[in-house]
Amino acid sequence: MSVPSREAVAARLRAAGCVFAEEEADLILATAGTAAEAADLVERRAGGLPLEQVVGWAEFHGRRVVVEPGVFVPRRRTEFLVDQALAAAPHARVVVDLCCGSGAVGAALAAALAPLELHAADVDPAAVRCARRNLAEWGAQVHRGDLFAALPQRLRGRIDLLAANVPYVPTGEIALLPPEARDHEPRTALDGGGDGLDVLRRVAAGAPRWLAPGGRLLVETGERQAPHAVEAFTRSGLTARVHADEESAAWVVTGTRDRADTET
Incomplete structure (x- = not known):
């Protein structure tokens, strides 16, 4: 043959x-x-x-x-999330890649910021296995679980940079996705609930207890959802800002914990 x-x-x-x-x-x-x-x-x-x-x-x-079978494929537009994270926290030493999928975001951040203490987490066991392969060279700890529940308690109040590529496709629009995503990627990595912001709101609500004073949370979202994401960040006490790259159709919301806030 x-x-x-x-x-x-x-x-x-x-x-x-x-x-x-x-x-x-x-x-x-x-x-x-x-x-x-x-x-x-x-x-x-x-x-x-x-x-x-x-x-x-x-x-x-x-x-x-x-990228192993059944794992969310990292999108090129998410490189904008990495760029904004590096610009916002160029000296971060404790970094978390939440909803990590393959660990692509964590790997890109580690390559630029090492040495660092790197953690990643995902609810999907296939993603956790894949992320461990991609993050092994930096000695990262990759945890399985639901958002912050997956992280060790010793990280509370210590995270300098928290990047979360949360699912943000509204449930009713999953059927409109290309079949490559709809049929071959985990629904948990795509489905963001009714308006696409269910997971983002949970991350925004929990982040202040985990971020160090002055720490940054960055989340990718959609253009029409960005104003509502800002509201969620603001309600949790974070100072929010939207960054957009129209060429790659990427929107990122940054939230900063006040340095004067000493709650842990």
């Missing part, structure tokens, strides 16, 4: 609806070690599996991040 040609692979992918068939064909052929593996990868992609899960990695903030 011979390895299929780039033209044959691209044609199969194009017929399956892949817009960037040629580029995807190159990645699949570069990944496959044998003709049989190449054929299997092509059919998995043609069947709707996200390309990143097919080849086993995603490009994110200049790094290759391992």
Whole structure:
């Protein structure tokens, strides 16, 4: 059995609806070690599996991040969250990647901020396993559980930088997502409740007890949801600000805990 040609692979992918068939064909052929593996990868992609899960990695903030089957694929627009986090807290030493998925955000932050104490958490066991692979080089502790309940109590009042790529798709809009996301990524990483802000509100409400004085919380959200996210941050006592990058369709809300606030 011979390895299929780039033209044959691209044609199969194009017929399956892949817009960037040629580029995807190159990645699949570069990944496959044998003709049989190449054929299997092509059919998995043609069947709707996200390309990143097919080849086993995603490009994110200049790094290759391992992406295992069933794990949320890091979006390129989330690089804006990383950029805003680094600008807001360039000297952070205690960092948490909440709703971490593959750990892509934590890995990007660690690459820029190390040495640091890095923690990550997710409710999905597949995500936790994947994040441990991606964050191992920084000695990160990756915890499984529901938001702050997953974190060790010794972090209360000590977190300099808390990045949370929360799910923010409204429940009623899940069906409108591309099948790669809708059918192959965990619903817990996508579904943000009725207006998409259920998890964000919980993170905003709990963050002040975990942030160090002057600590920053950064959350990605949608354009129409950003004003309501600011309200949630403000109600929890954080000083909120919206950052937007229209080119990548990315919106990030930053919340800062007052340095004079000594509650833990």
